[in-house]
Amino acid sequence: MKDALLSRVRAATAGLLSVGAGLAVGQVVAALRDPATSPVLAVGSAVIDRTPTPLKDWAIRQFGTNDKLVLLSSVTVAVLVVAIVSGLAARHRVGVGGAIQVAMLAVAGWAVLDRPFARYPDLIPTVAAGITSLLVLLALLWLDHQPTVRRLVRRGPVALGASGASRRDFVVASGVTATAAVVGFGGARRLTNSRSGVDVQIPTAAEPAAPLPRGLDRSVQGVTPLRTPNAKFYRVDTELTVPTLDASRWSLQIDGDVENPYEIDYSELLRQPLVERNITITCVSNEVGGGYAGGATWRGVLTKDLLSRARVVEPDRPDLQVLSTSFNGFTISTPLGALTDDRGAMLAIAMNDAPLPRTHGFPARLITPGLYGMLGCTKWVTRLTVTTYADKKAYWTERGWTTKGEIKPTARIDVPRSFASVQSGRVLIGGTAWAQRRGVVRVQVSIDDGRWHDATMGPDVNVDYWRQWFYAWNSTDKGTHNVRARVIYGDHEVQTAKRAGVFPSGSSGIEERSFVVR
Template sequence: MSEDRDDSQRTGATWSRRPGWARAALAALSGLIAGFCALAVAELVAAVVRPEAGPVTAVGGAVIDRTPPAVRDFAVRNFGTADKLVLQLGILILLALFAMTVGVLALRHRRLGSAAVLVFGLVGAVAAAGRPEGAPADALPSVVGAAVAVGVLYLLVGRLTPALRPSPAAGERDTETNGIFDRRGFVVAATAATVASVGAGLLGRRLTSFVQAGASASRHDLVLPVPHSAAPAVPAGADLRVRGLSSFITPNEDFYRVDTALVVPRVDAGTWQLEIHGKGVARPVTVGFHDLLRRQVIERDITLTCVSNEVGGPYIGNARWLGVRLADLLRDAGVRPPSKGGPADQIVARSVDGMTIGTPVEAVMDGRDAMLAFGMNGEPLPFEHGFPVRMVVPGLYGYVSACKWIKDIELTTFDAYDAYWVRRSWAQEAPVKTESRIDTPVRSPPRRPASCRWPGWPGPSTAASPGLRSGWTVGSGTRHGWLPRTPRTPGASGCGSGPPHPAGTPLRFAPPTEPAPPRPAIA
């Protein structure tokens, strides 16, 4: 504090405004506390307006919307399902650095620091109101948060600025604390602001839970109907009980999740509605959740996979879905597929969070069990997987079929509208090709190699050949597995996988001509 004491010895009424290291550090802390207050209050207001309107979520959504495909692929490949958490942590770190910089700036120029805070609030407000599902009221959390931050910053930085009093006359001893900032006042103000922020954050969480209680109750109280057309029982031996081999049915908690939602939407099934309209719709349809439950309900085992899934990747899962055929709803609306003269060739499905998914009309109405699903593996859809209703279309990658939290279906053409991922240079139509994955590659006994294979649509429903323990019918568009009947002998047998063979044609495995690689190639 020598610099402060030096200031106090200067003559005249002008004080040095150059901060010392201590005050600069406390100014940075002041900015950090002000930013924390802003976020806490903004989240509290967002709990009343809409949880997705919070500044971190809104800015994060804007970043996702503007992320190049290559960067997105990198994030999915390296961070997996934690990509959203990494993004939010990155935003918080940048906000913390920005807030500390603003605090130091405000110590020198308080108005300039306040202006920087208001710019931060403006960015959050524009991001929130500019989201596809945004509204003018969504700007309110960021605006209120910025206003609170300005007030807190003024309060704390004011405690770091010495009062401007004339210096003592020459020869007089300075017994006052001229030039010394109010340490006690700063500690009290900083503590009070921090405690108030924590309280606001906790209150916001409780309020959000209260607002979303209806959605949670609607899922908890839902009794799934008995399907009119049930899926066959999983055949004995479908799960081969090989360590490392994926199970036939993927448990809900292990099912992959790839979407852009930073906050998982929680929709009350009692208020949910779906509208079907657009080109070629003779009779626009609006259905509620309980309307779906009263229709012909089907149950099917269907495999979903993400186009970003690499060989051996985790973004694939097989579940037993419960729902209604989407084709039946489209026929009720008077929709005809292009093959029968219909004018629309694309279904644009819209989610409550603004996502748009474009699906070929022909693929939905060609006889496959494309459905609006509300059940998954014997229970209501988890919120993370689209409760109350989502689309499931066998044989198509998720980005052109798997709209979660669906609320609207518009019939149009591919020439007239590009859905979310198509605008980011992805293909309009993306059928899944027959693929396979060797889950337990080995170079020598005693471990047994095993793999799973999943066809697109239409695809084989059996996998049978000499030497394979398989042969059950599982339905097109579904994943199944195989393994050799006998343990592998080094140099005497090989294993592999490939495209489907004509019925009755065995899959042949030639002895290897060279040592097997650590991870067998997959055709």
């Protein structure tokens, strides 16, 4: 009984380590070629594309920007469980164990080729992973003297009776395999990270943005900075690894219902008249009070100039959209008018006085003031196609999200944090508010469902940029209190109190949080 149990444990270990080693080799080969062709990432991307929208929303609410890590971890765990099963199956019939691993290889290969613009050479990392896992499985089962492998090969250099030596060999080989897999994953990560830097010089803007004034964050601790640093800017997209596009090979194609389709490369783009704008962008997945919003200084080329050169055939048609395509075929739908009116939508190549980071779309991305990111902020963009909503549907449109997507005005409370404990006396309540395209007029605060009080406002940068605010409350009663905040915007319109979830057109409602006065 004990020997049988140990034999099953060793077989399961052989399956686990063989697939682990194969995945490590696949990661290294993918890092050398294209990280997106990693079999694990390809399967993860396929899962993302086929996950129902409510489940995606739940994942974002629960895990925030760690949702991709949770997904990859789940895929990896599932693969390793199947790997264990393959080892146990191979203990009795090596062909069955091998077939299970080949089936995993086939799923990964399908996921790789299912990506838009995929080519057959993209299968190289997956094939390398599969060959490695099968060879390691056979080698470990051989060292463990599994009869199925012995019968397969018929005779080997080690006698069947030398069980003690074989088990030591198995343990040593297992340790070496595990170490090699860990080193492989670490090396692949280092290779990928080494390509994440951006070494380009961005020309100064012909129309520079006005310098940002001093923000309230310098005097009210905890309030979001007026300008969000690049490293802390929110990231929400469908990519499981940061794309490493080569600017020298990048180009933007503009086509569709235009008289003059053309293509512009990165060097020509840098020679265009550049503009700078201070713009706050927001993700449609941002819950009331959420952190998926950021303000930055963007530099790039106005999209209305790019589209003017292409000469749209019927620019006044209300059903026209610009279908922007990312490097991997991901698409976003933007109303044509939003990219050609006076709001200053741009193809951005710089962010906060630095080249656009790879995590935020290098070499170029769209920035469209007033629209949620899913409708106007395509990262790693390579194509702009003028077409109709009836002819082409974008990624999110196919999943039931809106094609309008104007950002809803909101006031967010940054301090005090939910259920924070504060000292009685003068309590500073502060945060940020935005109402893109309409402008923040003021913010009002209500304590314990009482009357609304005007907050002290921070600098007014422009209608497309958020504003900081704070309210000083003199607390006298100890215990739990609640605070609400709302924004007054545009022509003195009041933020709606009607609650709505993020699907299909963004959340709404008044943020409310509780804190304790001690």
